Amino acid sequence: xxxxxxxxxxxxxLLLLVLLRQDDPERLRSRARLLGRMAPLDGTLRxxxxxxxxxxxxxxxxxxxxxxxxxxxxxxxxxxGAPASSPAAYLATYHLAPVPxxxxxxxxxxxxxxxxxxxxxxxxxxxxxxxxxxxxxTPAS
Amino acid sequence: MEGxxxxxxxxxxxxxxxxxxxxxxxxxxxxxxxxxxxxxxxxAAFLPPAAPRPERAAWGIALGLSLLAGSALLAFATGLSxxxxxxxxxxxxxxxxxxxxxxxxxxVSPLSCRGRPTGVRAVTxxxxxxxxxxxxxxxxxxxxxxxxxxxxSNDFLAIWGLKGKILFAGAGIPRRLFTxxxxxxxxxxxxxxxxxxxxxxxxxxxxxxDHALAVLFPFLQxxxxxxxxxxxxxxxxxxxxxxxxxxLLAQFEPLYSAFHTGLAEIPFSFVALLFGAAFSDVLDxxxxxxxxxxxxxxxxxxxTKNEGLLLxxxxxxxxxxxxxxxxxxxxxxxxxxxxxxxxxxxxGRLWKGSLPLRDFDFSYLxxxxxxxxxxxxxxxxxxxxxxxxxxxxxxxxxxxLIAAGRxxxxxxxxxxxxxxxxxxxxLLPSLAVAGPExxxxxxxxxxxSALAPLTATGIAIRLAEPRDx
Numbered sequence: 001x002x003x004x005x006x007x008x009x010x011x012x013x014l015l016l017l018v019l020l021r022q023d024d025p026e027r028l029r030s031r032a033r034l035l036g037r038m039a040p041l042d043g044t045l046r047x048x049x050x051x052x053x054x055x056x057x058x059x060x061x062x063x064x065x066x067x068x069x070x071x072x073x074x075x076x077x078x079x080x081g082a083p084a085s086s087p088a089a090y091l092a093t094y095h096l097a098p099v100p101x102x103x104x105x106x107x108x109x110x111x112x113x114x115x116x117x118x119x120x121x122x123x124x125x126x127x128x129x130x131x132x133x134x135x136x137x138t139p140a141s
Numbered sequence: 142m143e144g145x146x147x148x149x150x151x152x153x154x155x156x157x158x159x160x161x162x163x164x165x166x167x168x169x170x171x172x173x174x175x176x177x178x179x180x181x182x183x184x185a186a187f188l189p190p191a192a193p194r195p196e197r198a199a200w201g202i203a204l205g206l207s208l209l210a211g212s213a214l215l216a217f218a219t220g221l222s223x224x225x226x227x228x229x230x231x232x233x234x235x236x237x238x239x240x241x242x243x244x245x246x247x248x249v250s251p252l253s254c255r256g257r258p259t260g261v262r263a264v265t266x267x268x269x270x271x272x273x274x275x276x277x278x279x280x281x282x283x284x285x286x287x288x289x290x291x292x293x294s295n296d297f298l299a300i301w302g303l304k305g306k307i308l309f310a311g312a313g314i315p316r317r318l319f320t321x322x323x324x325x326x327x328x329x330x331x332x333x334x335x336x337x338x339x340x341x342x343x344x345x346x347x348x349x350x351d352h353a354l355a356v357l358f359p360f361l362q363x364x365x366x367x368x369x370x371x372x373x374x375x376x377x378x379x380x381x382x383x384x385x386x387x388x389l390l391a392q393f394e395p396l397y398s399a400f401h402t403g404l405a406e407i408p409f410s411f412v413a414l415l416f417g418a419a420f421s422d423v424l425d426x427x428x429x430x431x432x433x434x435x436x437x438x439x440x441x442x443x444x445t446k447n448e449g450l451l452l453x454x455x456x457x458x459x460x461x462x463x464x465x466x467x468x469x470x471x472x473x474x475x476x477x478x479x480x481x482x483x484x485x486x487x488x489g490r491l492w493k494g495s496l497p498l499r500d501f502d503f504s505y506l507x508x509x510x511x512x513x514x515x516x517x518x519x520x521x522x523x524x525x526x527x528x529x530x531x532x533x534x535x536x537x538x539x540x541x542l543i544a545a546g547r548x549x550x551x552x553x554x555x556x557x558x559x560x561x562x563x564x565x566x567x568l569l570p571s572l573a574v575a576g577p578e579x580x581x582x583x584x585x586x587x588x589x590s591a592l593a594p595l596t597a598t599g600i601a602i603r604l605a606e607p608r609d610x
Contacts, residue, residue, distance in 0.1 A: 007545045008604055012385060015538035016275075019392035028282060031289040031399075038290060039162040044149050046162070046352055050290035052298060064149055090299040090326070097303055098310035102323050 052091055056083050058133050059117060063095045065132035066115045076100035078108040081117035081134065113138060165346070165353035166288065172345050173206075173360050179231050180205030182238030187437065189428035196371025200434070202364040203415055207441060208234055210337040213344065217313045223344035265380075272384035276366055279391025284359040286399040291352040297403030300327050302351055305339030309349050319493045330496035332489070334444035335405050351403075358402045365411045365594050366391055372418040372598065376427075376551060378605040386601035393597075396590040405446045406591040412441045413452055414594035417558050420456050421551040423474040424463055435477040443485045447498070448562070448588060453482045455561035459554060500580060501572045513571060520570045520577035528586045539600065546603025555599030559592040 001009075038046045044064050047053055053060035059082065070077065077096055082088045082103050089103045108114055114125055114137040121127070125137040181201030188197055208230050216226035292302055304327060308314060319329040342357070343349050366387040373383035391397070401407055416438035422431035442449030460474040505513045529536065546552060566588045570580035 004545050007541055011538045011541035011545070012389065015389060015535060015542070016392065018535045018538065019389065019394065022392075022394040023282060028285055031285045035285065035289045041162075043291065043350065043352060047291045048149065050293050052291070052293035061149055086299075086326070087295060090295055090303075093324070093327075094298040094303045094306065097306045098315075100317065100321065100323065 052087075055085065055087050059083055059088060060091065060095070061132045062115075062117045062134050063092055066134070066136060067096055069129040069131050069136050070096075070099065070113060071128070074099055074113050076102065076109060076112040077115050078102045078105050078112050079115045079117065080104060080122065081120060162352060165350050166356050168346055169342060169350070169353040169356040170360070172209075172342055173202075173357060176205030176209050176231075177202040177364075178205070179208060179234045179238075183234050183241070185238060186241045187430050187434050189430055191375070193371045193374045195367040196375055199364050199368030199371055199411075200415065202360070202367075203412070203437070203441060204234075206338055207437075207444075209341040210334055210444075213308070213337045213341040216344075217308075223312060223341065227341060227345060269380050269384055272381065272388045275388035276384065276391045279388065279393075279397070280359055280363055280366070283362050283391075283397040286397070287355045287358045287402040288352075289399065292355055292403035294400050294403050297351075300331060301335050301405060302339065302354075302403060303327050304333065304336035305343070305354075306349055306351075308333075308336055308340040309343045312344075319496060325499065328499065329493065330498055331405075331447060332444050332449075332485075334441070335408055338408075355402055358397075358407050361407050361411050362391065362397055365407075365414055368411065368414050368418065369594055369598050369601075372414075373601055373605070376421075376602055376605070378601060382601055382605055386597050390594060390597045393590070393593050395586060396593050401587070401590070404587075406587055409442070409446045409448060410591040410594050412438060412445050412449070413558075413562075413591060414598060416442050416452060416456070417555045417595045417598065420459075420474060420478075420558070421554050423477065424460065424470050424554065425551060426470050432473045432477045435474060436481055439478050440481040440485065443482055448566075448591070450482060450486070451562055451565050452558065453478045455558050455565070458561070459557055500574060501569070502574050503572060505572045516571040516577050517568060520567060520581050523570075523578045523581040524567050524585050527582060528589075539596070542600050542604065546600060549603055549605075552599045552601075552603035555595055555602070559596045559599060562592055563589050 038049065041049070048057055048060050048064075066077070077099055079092055079101065082092060084104070092103055093101045102109075102112075113128070114122070115131070115134065116122070116137060117134040121135065122137070124140050126140045127135045128138050129136040177198070178201070180203065181198060183204050184197045184201040187200055187204070209227065212227040212230035213223055215221065215230065216223040219226070221229070292298075303324075304318060307318060314333070318324060318327070338357070339354055342354060346353065369390060370383045370387045373386060374380070378386075396407065396410055416435070419431055419434035419438045422428065423435050439449075439453055442452050457475060457478050460471040460478070463471040463474075502509075505516065543556070566585055567581075570577040570585065573580035
């Protein structure tokens, strides 16, 4: 075997080892188990048990509950009380799409529904539907 | 994990959207294979007759997925039902393929003797089987990473998946994608190729399913391995070398990760490989179809990520500096690169208006240029300390493989494309609004990992023995 071939063989073998070491076999097994456990569940439960909702699973349940409770042809949803983080804003916008979403806006656009996560109930708004850990609201007048 | 969780109880009208995961995954796989089959038929118009089947399959997959995404666009533009538009596109594709076949440009199977010298048929050796199994292992491992849960990365929820879901739900492209300030985080300036593909698959599926869509990513990984293997074989590499390159690439977790599933990096890495291979073919004058392939790959690169424009710019620079004897080929390459880039950029500008790259402040290139050198230093320092140094064992192996290779035009070109792109990814963060360190940390490893297939192919073709061909 030429020295060049030996270098190629050795470097390739080492590179393979480096690449294979990146994945912990136990983590792979747990992924396989997770996939098996997720399969019988419906999409919302799979999402709830996944990484996207892990920062606050209750907030995801609130979003799904709000999505189900929105009146037909709602022009948009303003969310109050959401966790103050980008992942929360991304998840809310994605989950309620295509309905436009504003998280913690200074002002709620006319005709929009206010979805409040948590116990607070802003004055001047009435509850139109209770949702998980919160409420859907519209202007009282 | 709960079955019927409080707050998420099933409603009577949810029955139609509750579908077993395995069935949903199988449905998406069937859609992807179906589109690839249509693309495979059409790929005859893009490849020389002696092209190996894996390479034709890879181009077939690229064509099939483009047709899917393109038919969604056709449906939005004409008001046709998206499913009808997809069926129409499939029928037109198959008719075009039949026309190409009648004109006698269909490829020859690599297993047949027609169009190939006799005596070069590869003998299957145990090492080939081992390497093929290793590549398959890489695809299975990535599938486990990709399919374990619904697509979840921030950039899927904030950009690619969000846009796909909005396109799917509205069966159109609403202006608010480009104008609504509350969607500014979704990067309105990014191309819509991947969201259109998501929407198109979901039109056929009949529902938005962000878990089943994950199948697309191992599918693209397999397509990348086919492209790499097929091109290396056509350009004279031995079966063992081509399989070894595919097997190593398949294990590359920095690209084929759970986090990247749903994002544009894996589709772009596939397109970048097709692009580099076609670009090399044009400059080397391998066949009369190469210019078509390059134009198609350039079109796909710009449609997938803004980095596609960088790749095209890098290729244009290399084409301009190609040896004089290749000047006709360089002109063809430049035309194939620039026409799709100018066309798509112009259409995008007319349609979306002028959308700034929101992460960058270009005043660092003009009025604030004195602030640029320390920012470049910060970008380089962060990249080296946080990304390059921790990866030194793998980079050392790559360095040894590059050093052990023989200089050849194709390999050098692919490596130069990857290097220029990587340098651009390294230096662009120096213009970042939120600071170079932030952008290097959040994007450098991700964007550079998409150059892995291009780099692997460049390294492998330099290692091919002259007698391999």
